[in-house]
Amino acid sequence: MLAITITDQSEPIQLAEKPIPTPNKDQALIKLKASALNRRDQWIRQGMYPGIQFGTTLGSDGAGIVEAVGDDANKGLIGKEVMINPNMNWGEDPAVQSSDYHIAGMPTDGTLAEYIVVDVNQLVAKPSYLSWEEAAALPLGGLTAYRACFHHGQIKFGKNVLISGVGGGVAQFAFQFALAVGANVYVTSGSEDKREKCLQMGAKGAFDYKSETWFKEALKETGGFDTVIDSAGGDQVNTFIKIMKPAGTIVFYGATNGTPKNLDMFRMFWNQITLQGSTMGNDIEFCEMVSFVDQHQIKPIVDSLFDLKDAHEAFDKIKNGVFGKVVMKNS
Numbered sequence: 001m002l003a004i005t006i007t008d009q010s011e012p013i014q015l016a017e018k019p020i021p022t023p024n025k026d027q028a029l030i031k032l033k034a035s036a037l038n039r040r041d042q043w044i045r046q047g048m049y050p051g052i053q054f055g056t057t058l059g060s061d062g063a064g065i066v067e068a069v070g071d072d073a074n075k076g077l078i079g080k081e082v083m084i085n086p087n088m089n090w091g092e093d094p095a096v097q098s099s100d101y102h103i104a105g106m107p108t109d110g111t112l113a114e115y116i117v118v119d120v121n122q123l124v125a126k127p128s129y130l131s132w133e134e135a136a137a138l139p140l141g142g143l144t145a146y147r148a149c150f151h152h153g154q155i156k157f158g159k160n161v162l163i164s165g166v167g168g169g170v171a172q173f174a175f176q177f178a179l180a181v182g183a184n185v186y187v188t189s190g191s192e193d194k195r196e197k198c199l200q201m202g203a204k205g206a207f208d209y210k211s212e213t214w215f216k217e218a219l220k221e222t223g224g225f226d227t228v229i230d231s232a233g234g235d236q237v238n239t240f241i242k243i244m245k246p247a248g249t250i251v252f253y254g255a256t257n258g259t260p261k262n263l264d265m266f267r268m269f270w271n272q273i274t275l276q277g278s279t280m281g282n283d284i285e286f287c288e289m290v291s292f293v294d295q296h297q298i299k300p301i302v303d304s305l306f307d308l309k310d311a312h313e314a315f316d317k318i319k320n321g322v323f324g325k326v327v328m329k330n331s
């Protein structure tokens with residue numbers, strides 16, 4: 001089978017021929033119809049991810065059809081259309097992942113391939129209204145956004161919510177999820193085009209984080225936010241602290257722009273502000289997220305589609321900025 005692997009060559013991602021894996025006991029072999037890229041795959045390509053093992057098939061997002069199962073698995077799964085939960089060994093505690101937790105695509109083989117083997121308990125039925133491309137776009141970004149929005153962010157009807165850097169692969173889901181529950185959703189983006197698209201989709205306001213005064217406009221327009229969802233981090237965290245309502249929560253699941261040089265702890269404690277980290281989500285949240293998406297008929301935004309063989313172009317696309325997910329399809 002064809003697979004996109006990470007190598008020690010000058011161009012680290014390479015198309016490789018690998019044997020089709022065999023499912024053991026409680027595992028299933030999935031013929032992947034589509035897979036999707038995440039920022040994580042690009043971090044791995046750049047050598048900026050812990051524990052990189054050369055030869056691993058990349059990719060955390062995928063959807064396909066069960067082709068075979070191991071001896072102890074339910075044979076009735078064969079032929080089912082499924083999405084793959086990218087969590088590996090979340091563990092017993094719903095609050096936090098176990099010490100041997102990892103995500104599909106490093107160090108175990110991932111979804112940028114024609115086939116993958118996973119435990120059957122990582123399979124969730126694909127909602128029938130989603131295309132293969134849309135289903136493949138959902139898992140990692142959808143799960144991360146779901147936990148950030150609802151477990152930590154407590155986003156509900158009528159709350160003021162800011163989704164920062166809405167063009168991000170996770171942020172687009174946070175935006176759609178917050179809209180679905182009837183929150184007053186505002187966004188920031190460095191792209192006028194993305195701000196305009198979000199206003200058309202139902203955002204109440206859209207601000208340019210590159211402007212020095214965006215937060216003043218935001219505060220004037222909203223009276224402050226109950227929840228901010230962010231992955232950029234950096235000094236902007238202090239800006240968020242200024243525009244929170246008392247007892248508001250800033251949830252961050254990334255720190256693309258690094259750690260803030262200072263933290264306005266005085267304003268934080270006086271206003272009872274929470275700064276809350278979040279990573280992925282547990283296996284129950286994965287199932288809840290897929291049901292939530294199904295219930296609200298949410299369609300992931302697909303920026304562009306590539307053939308698996310055109311992985312370099314697809315990776316370059318996420319490097320250069322997208323609106324929605326970059327998806328790879330298998331013929």
Ligand SMILES: NC(=O)c1ccc[n+]([C@@H]2O[C@H](COP(=O)([O-])OP(=O)(O)OC[C@H]3O[C@@H](n4cnc5c(N)ncnc54)[C@H](OP(=O)(O)O)[C@@H]3O)[C@@H](O)[C@H]2O)c1
Nearest residue numbers: 039144165166167168169170189190231232253254279280
């Ligand atoms: N902890 C986890 O479980 C988890 C899961 C997924 C991702 N992550 C991390 O979260 C980060 C984003 O991941 P992603 O997959 O969503 O990446 P992505 O699709 O590459 O998102 C990048 C986005 O960041 C936004 N951005 C850039 N500078 C910004 C700023 N100063 N303020 C606000 N937004 C800014 C841009 O939004 P605009 O285009 O709108 O300007 C850009 O589109 C990465 O660091 C990733 O490693 C963590």
